Amino acid sequence: MTVKQAPHQGHLSRIRVGLADRSYPIYVGRQLFQQLPQLLPNLPKQLCIVTNAVVAAHYLANVRDQLGPQHDVLVHEIADGEHAKSLTTYGEIMDSLIAHSFNRDCAIIALGGGVVGDIAGFVAATYQRGVDFYQLPTTLLAQVDSSVGGKTAINHPGGKNLIGAFYQPQSVIISTDCLATLEQRDYACGLAEVVKYGIIYDADFFAWLEANQQKLNARDAQALNYAIQRSCQIKADIVAQDEREQGLRALLNLGHTFGHAIEAEHYATWRHGEAVAAGTMIAAEYMRQQDQLSATAVERIEVLLQAFALPTRAPRLSEVQWQQRMYRDKKVQAGELRLVLPTGIGAAELRTVTDWPSVWSAIAAMTESSR
Ligand SMILES: NC(=O)c1ccc[n+]([C@@H]2O[C@H](COP(=O)([O-])OP(=O)(O)OC[C@H]3O[C@@H](n4cnc5c(N)ncnc54)[C@H](O)[C@@H]3O)[C@@H](O)[C@H]2O)c1
Numbered sequence: 001m002t003v004k005q006a007p008h009q010g011h012l013s014r015i016r017v018g019l020a021d022r023s024y025p026i027y028v029g030r031q032l033f034q035q036l037p038q039l040l041p042n043l044p045k046q047l048c049i050v051t052n053a054v055v056a057a058h059y060l061a062n063v064r065d066q067l068g069p070q071h072d073v074l075v076h077e078i079a080d081g082e083h084a085k086s087l088t089t090y091g092e093i094m095d096s097l098i099a100h101s102f103n104r105d106c107a108i109i110a111l112g113g114g115v116v117g118d119i120a121g122f123v124a125a126t127y128q129r130g131v132d133f134y135q136l137p138t139t140l141l142a143q144v145d146s147s148v149g150g151k152t153a154i155n156h157p158g159g160k161n162l163i164g165a166f167y168q169p170q171s172v173i174i175s176t177d178c179l180a181t182l183e184q185r186d187y188a189c190g191l192a193e194v195v196k197y198g199i200i201y202d203a204d205f206f207a208w209l210e211a212n213q214q215k216l217n218a219r220d221a222q223a224l225n226y227a228i229q230r231s232c233q234i235k236a237d238i239v240a241q242d243e244r245e246q247g248l249r250a251l252l253n254l255g256h257t258f259g260h261a262i263e264a265e266h267y268a269t270w271r272h273g274e275a276v277a278a279g280t281m282i283a284a285e286y287m288r289q290q291d292q293l294s295a296t297a298v299e300r301i302e303v304l305l306q307a308f309a310l311p312t313r314a315p316r317l318s319e320v321q322w323q324q325r326m327y328r329d330k331k332v333q334a335g336e337l338r339l340v341l342p343t344g345i346g347a348a349e350l351r352t353v354t355d356w357p358s359v360w361s362a363i364a365a366m367t368e369s370s371r
């Protein structure tokens with residue numbers, strides 16, 4: 001994995017996801033949609049842009065203009081929100097590609113957040129057994145997490161992301177100026193994943209986040225650029241070593257087993273990043289109670305999450321609710337819970353946990369108004 005500054009492109013940086021013949025670049029910089037012809041010189045004639053009305057209102061015209069008249073551009077707008085990541089929407093996009101006689105040489109372009117990226121990626125993975133795919137992520141979460149690494153999926157009434165494929169894009173173009181229009185809560189949720197990278201992988205990055213929290217809250221362009229670049233480098237590093245989540249990649253799920261339980265029980269009020277933040281605190285507290293993480297480290301994590309306006313206490317759920325939700329996690333093997341647990345700032349491990357009372361003790365300590 002390398003990071004190069006391209007001298008003629010101002011602030012453009014290039015990060016490589018090293019996956020042999022499926023390697024691809026991630027470009028990070030400002031106003032990158034204005035440079036699409038240079039960044040994507042080999043696009044095929046037929047292009048389908050998958051987006052939604054919110055994102056389209058801000059960015060679609062620009063992207064279309066840049067692609068130029070030499071392409072047949074089909075735009076498919078899906079509904080806004082997680083519910084759009086459905087079999088129905090997937091079928092509608094397929095219908096549209098077939099109705100417009102899109103062939104195997106076409107490409108799918110995802111312009112939007114993680115919802116658009118996940119469903120567009122799954123369309124690309126499966127249309128005519130796979131066509132080229134480009135990610136133009138527009139939320140912070142998509143820019144630091146979902147657009148990189150090739151997980152694509154749609155939801156089923158029986159659960160989230162139950163239908164999907166590993167399918168890497170041809171490239172990812174991260175235009176950081178898109179974040180100016182993002183709602184505050186969505187922005188904070190992206191920061192929860194940024195903090196995650198610091199905790200599991202990079203103590204220096206965590207310290208940098210502590211030192212630059214005000215700049216990040218102000219969406220300072222330079223600070224954001226660095227935070228996104230570093231997050232993508234870490235994700236690229238991890239994915240290059242463990243594309244299919246046999247081990248290392250599971251660390252990206254820090255706080256997520258707890259977080260998914262919160263999200264499932266409080267779907268309408270808790271966002272993913274918020275639930276992950278509260279879940280991260282439970283994982284840290286668990287390790288503190290086991291004497292495997294210092295109280296200072298737990299405190300630093302809490303202070304940083306709070307600085308980014310993220311919740312650090314879980315909502316009240318019953319012990320049964322927690323247990324039922326957590327044992328449905330994809331990491332559960334042979335009925336045993338496996339948790340990502342921080343062993344310090346900058347390091348984490350995936351461990352099998354058999355002692356539920358200890359887990360419950362950490363949950364109880366990190367639940368709202370339990371202090
Ligand atoms: N594939 C992966 O590896 C991976 C990783 C993490 C999350 N995900 C998935 O990502 C999804 C969540 O993604 P998300 O948090 O980006 O949510 P999202 O795609 O729903 O976007 C959040 C909101 O922001 C709006 N929006 C997008 N870009 C905007 C912009 N530039 N300005 C203003 N508004 C904008 C969207 O319309 C939406 O209302 C979930 O479905 C989750 O499962 C996937």
Ligand SMILES: [Zn+2]
Pocket residue numbers: 193256272276
């Ligand atoms: Zn997440």
